[in-house]
Amino acid sequence: MSEVQNFKVTIDNITVEVAPGTTILNAARAIGGEVAPPAMCYYSKLKDSGGKCRTCLVEVSKGSEKDPRPMPKLVASCRTTVMDGMEVKNITSEKVLDARKGIVEMLLINHPLDCPVCDQAGECDLQNLSYEHGSEKTRYEFKRRTFEKEDIGPYIQLHMTRCIMCFRCVYTADQLTDKREHGILERGDHAQISTLLGKSLDHDFIGNVIDVCPVGALTDKTFRFKNRVWFAKPVDAHRDCPTCKGKVRLWMRGEEVFRVTARKDQWGEVEDFICNDCRFHKKETKDWVIEGPSVVDRRSVIAQGHYQGKVGMVKEQPRLIDQVIGKAPKLLMDIHSISDVNRPDVDLSQIEGPAHSDDFEHNK
Amino acid sequence: MxxxxxxxxxxxxxxxxxxxxxxxxxxxxxxxxxxxxxxxxxxxxxxxxxxxxxxxxxxxxxxxxxxxxxxxxxxxxxxxxxxxxxxxxxxxxxxxxxxxxxxxxxxxxxxxxxxxxxxxxxxxxxxxxxxxxxxxxxxxxxxxxxxxxxxxxxxxxxxxxxxxxxxxxxxxxxxxxxxxxxxxxxxxxxxxxxxxxxxxxxxxxxxxxxxxxxxxxxxxxxxxxxIGVGRSTGTKLLSVCGNVNKPGVYEIDMTISVEEFIYSDKYCGGIPNGKRLKACIPGGSSVPIVPANLLFKTAKGETRMMNYESLSDGGFATGTMMGSGGFIVLDEDQCVVRHTMTLARFYNHESCGQCSPCREGTGWMYKILKNIENGQGKLSDIDLLWDIQRRIEGNTICPLGDAAAWPVAAAIRHFRDEFEWHVLNPEESQRRNYGIAHYADPLPMVGVV
The missing domain is CATH 3.40.50.11540 (NADH-ubiquinone oxidoreductase 51kDa subunit)
Structure with a gap:
């Protein structure tokens, strides 16, 4: 077999070589940093996912070396494969940033914005996305659509009101289970995710729908309202699990394990799916072999605890403004500077035991 | 033929x-x-x-x-x-x-x-x-x-x-x-x-x-x-409905003008009750609506013919599309706001819910149009509608998003004064649309021939 010729793609004036068949999104992720478009529905581990949320739209300013015509519309980068010599504009394109802003606004019009009571707050993709691309105010003045909370199984609660219809959980359940039990009812803006006639989801790995959910629509009932994620310290741990690899992330406060999740990579995707036993039943420190503090992306809200130097927090990438011709993207709102609770001068790793809100008081 | x-x-x-x-x-x-x-x-x-x-x-x-x-x-x-x-x-x-x-x-x-x-x-x-x-x-x-x-x-x-x-x-x-x-x-x-x-x-x-x-x-x-002209070959079936004397299905060979099609006795037979023509949607609900003055003559001053090229002459700014051939004629009594609201409701109801701009945007447009129609609108709502349709169009998986955005865009583009009149005169617009009283159209009939 002859050697496969790699394709050269240029994304925001940065050229990268990728294998044929790679999507634009994955090529951009290979470059990393701000060039990678946000993805709310695409999940590299799930077959057929992507293309639905439209947040990853990019402008293709040159189709390929052979056919240099630009593509007429913005394309979903998660499902469009690269061609040799393709030129893509992501954050350098006004059009893309404008479309993305519109899509964030539309994703939020029926979202309850109950972040203060939502368990996902702090690690929510939609929250990050709207900080980065959204506007401060909504122009939507109508009643938001709401649904009843639904228990789909002993461990998972579905709060459909928060759902953004990314279909990730549907693909997860479809691809894990033999029988299709989880799907969409109705259509349009009253579409809803549900199980067949309120049946519960039952599978050894079904807890993973919680991890793949980009928002707080599917939450862990063993963790609901127990703690804010940014007060818990993420720790990598493992155990000998007969069903899964057993590599997990523990969310601890002091000695207490508040919840167990799978390890997520820098794109917010699960590295290895974990089984229900690890996730819901092993909630004691003695069950686990602790490896050390987790590497957390600085951009997420959870990273506010200032672990730098001591633990492996991702070093902030140099900004791309120098390399990028055109308009610089809107800066991610610096959560450290605006929050009263999370004061930047308080170093969490200096505090004995679990952090408490008293530690952040202004006049301490 | x-x-x-x-x-x-x-x-x-x-x-x-x-x-x-x-x-x-x-x-x-x-x-x-x-x-x-x-x-x-x-x-x-x-x-x-x-x-x-x-x-x-x-x-x-x-x-x-x-x-x-x-x-x-x-x-x-x-x-x-x-x-x-x-x-x-x-x-x-x-x-x-x-x-x-x-x-x-x-x-x-x-x-x-x-x-x-x-x-x-x-x-x-x-x-x-x-x-x-x-x-x-x-x-x-x-x-x-x-x-x-x-x-x-x-x-x-x-x-x-x-x-x-x-x-x-x-x-x-x-x-x-x-x-x-x-x-x-x-x-x-x-x-x-x-x-x-x-x-x-x-x-x-x-x-x-x-x-x-x-x-x-x-x-x-x-x-x-x-048969036909240029790249519009053969015959085309058109289904005519709305304010015409003879609604129904007609077969045309794409060489006749739009004016002839509406007014000749062989086809639609004119507008009933001696009313004037206000606007027309020549290709099914999703194509842009055109006012009467742009319907018979293109922006360049040529006679508009019933074929693919001529109908789309001038792009969406002054033209429209042949579409699927659903020819809807509106006379001077018809309210464009109410009409657009009906279409927006349809697209909201029919959106599959898969991709976000269409799922959320169509419902939003419908709610705003309903407000304007019910006399609760604001002038800023018209700009907001424009902004929403702009962000739906072209950003969806399938053409339903475009189909939902085009009628709204065209209605605002050509009949913005009517939208404004609806916002500023909520009571009169209610009376007019619900037939409580017939009012002579309060707007200068720019588009009416």
């Missing part, structure tokens, strides 16, 4: 005997003597453009069909005619079912489809029976089944009823629905010509397109191309 509806008036043409007596199934006899490539070539020469709305050349679509060894191919007839204002396929299937069957047999032979499907919308329940009866008759007389006319070609036609969703008229959603799944459009590529029904190469064509194959084979592609 009539090619499709030539025999529609003959009694009993719905049934096989009368149809055959009047020259039916001749094209099958002729086509089975030709090679499949020659038929595709004829269709290419004819310049036939898809009659479903987009106007993509049919011959080109057919030649894109992948032909891998050992993989069955399929032809699917899109009879899911759900566009508000369009009912031409219904007429064709109801009165001339054998014409469709004949076109399907020829096309199936040309494309090598042994199992051909008619995907018909659920609301056309009685037409399903008509078609099934026609298929049974054709089968009895040897036009379907195994080894048709001794050519060694087998073909079966199956009628599949949809459950009544507008989105299933989009070809990939139709394919999903035909497979028994939820009718959500697929992402393209891969196009259906490569991976369609059950991941096999598939061609999806409109009813009228497939019926037009019959005259093309009968008279030859070049002869067919002589």
């Amino acid at each position: 009539k090619l499709l509806l030539q025999n529609a008036h003959i009694e009993g043409i719905r049934f096989y005997d009368a149809y055959r007596k009047n020259g039916g199934y001749q094209s099958v006899e002729k086509a089975f003597k030709m090679s499949t490539d020659a038929i595709v070539e004829e269709v290419k020469k004819s310049g036939l453009r898809g009659r479903g709305g987009a106007g993509f050349p049919t011959g080109m679509k057919w030649s894109f069909l992948a032909k891998p060894e050992g993989v069955p191919r399929h032809l699917v007839c899109n009879a899911d005619e759900s566009e508000p204002g369009t009912f031409k396929d219904r007429y064709l299937m109801e009165f001339l079912p054998h014409l469709l069957i004949e076109g399907l047999i020829v096309s199936s032979y040309a494309l090598g489809s042994n199992a051909t499907y008619i995907y018909i919308r659920g609301e056309y329940a009685w037409i399903t029976d008509i078609l099934e009866h026609a298929i049974a008759e054709a089968k009895q007389n040897g036009w379907l089944g195994k080894n048709i006319l001794g050519s060694g070609f087998d073909c079966e036609i199956y009628v599949h009823r949809g459950a009544g969703a507008y989105i299933c008229g989009e070809e990939t959603a139709l394919i999903e629905s035909l497979e028994g799944k939820r009718g959500n459009p697929r992402l393209k590529p891969p196009f259906p010509a490569i991976q369609g029904v059950w991941m096999r190469p598939t061609v999806v064509n409109n009813v009228e397109t497939l019926a037009a194959i019959v005259p093309i084979i009968n008279m030859g592609g070049e002869e067919y191309a002589k």
Whole structure:
């Protein structure tokens, strides 16, 4: 077999070589940093996912070396494969940033914005996305659509009101289970995710729908309202699990394990799916072999605890403004500077035991 | 000139005997003597453009069909005619079912489809029976089944009823629905010509397109191309509704002007009660509405003709589209705001809910339009509507997002003063629209001829 010729793609004036068949999104992720478009529905581990949320739209300013015509519309980068010599504009394109802003606004019009009571707050993709691309105010003045909370199984609660219809959980359940039990009812803006006639989801790995959910629509009932994620310290741990690899992330406060999740990579995707036993039943420190503090992306809200130097927090990438011709993207709102609770001068790793809100008081 | 509806008036043409007596199934006899490539070539020469709305050349679509060894191919007839204002396929299937069957047999032979499907919308329940009866008759007389006319070609036609969703008229959603799944459009590529029904190469064509194959084979592609103007060849069925004296289905050869079509007695016969024309939607609800002054003359001052090029002259700023041929005429009493709201409600109801701009945006537009219509609107709402439609258009998986955005955009573009009048005079607009009192139109009738 002859050697496969790699394709050269240029994304925001940065050229990268990728294998044929790679999507634009994955090529951009290979470059990393701000060039990678946000993805709310695409999940590299799930077959057929992507293309639905439209947040990853990019402008293709040159189709390929052979056919240099630009593509007429913005394309979903998660499902469009690269061609040799393709030129893509992501954050350098006004059009893309404008479309993305519109899509964030539309994703939020029926979202309850109950972040203060939502368990996902702090690690929510939609929250990050709207900080980065959204506007401060909504122009939507109508009643938001709401649904009843639904228990789909002993461990998972579905709060459909928060759902953004990314279909990730549907693909997860479809691809894990033999029988299709989880799907969409109705259509349009009253579409809803549900199980067949309120049946519960039952599978050894079904807890993973919680991890793949980009928002707080599917939450862990063993963790609901127990703690804010940014007060818990993420720790990598493992155990000998007969069903899964057993590599997990523990969310601890002091000695207490508040919840167990799978390890997520820098794109917010699960590295290895974990089984229900690890996730819901092993909630004691003695069950686990602790490896050390987790590497957390600085951009997420959870990273506010200032672990730098001591633990492996991702070093902030140099900004791309120098390399990028055109308009610089809107800066991610610096959560450290605006929050009263999370004061930047308080170093969490200096505090004995679990952090408490008293530690952040202004006049301490 | 009539090619499709030539025999529609003959009694009993719905049934096989009368149809055959009047020259039916001749094209099958002729086509089975030709090679499949020659038929595709004829269709290419004819310049036939898809009659479903987009106007993509049919011959080109057919030649894109992948032909891998050992993989069955399929032809699917899109009879899911759900566009508000369009009912031409219904007429064709109801009165001339054998014409469709004949076109399907020829096309199936040309494309090598042994199992051909008619995907018909659920609301056309009685037409399903008509078609099934026609298929049974054709089968009895040897036009379907195994080894048709001794050519060694087998073909079966199956009628599949949809459950009544507008989105299933989009070809990939139709394919999903035909497979028994939820009718959500697929992402393209891969196009259906490569991976369609059950991941096999598939061609999806409109009813009228497939019926037009019959005259093309009968008279030859070049002869067919002589009818019409430029790239708008052949005849087109138009279903006229709204404020005209003679609504119904008309067959035109695309050489007449829009003015003639509306006012001549041969076609629509003018506007009833001596009313003036206000606006028109010439191609089904999703194409942009045009005011009367731009309807008869293009922005360049040329007479607007009833064909693909002339109707889309000037782009969306001053033009519109041929679309699927649902010709909706509005007279001076009609309220554009209310009309746009009705369309927005339709698209909100029919959005599949898969991709976010369309799912959330259509509902938002409907709610804003409802507010304006009910006299609770603000002037800023009009700009907001414009902004929403701009962000829906082109950012969705399938054309439903565009179809929802275009009518709103065009209504604001051409009738912004009417929207403003609605916001500023809520009570009067209520009275007018609910018929409590008839008011002379308070606006200077810029668009009215």
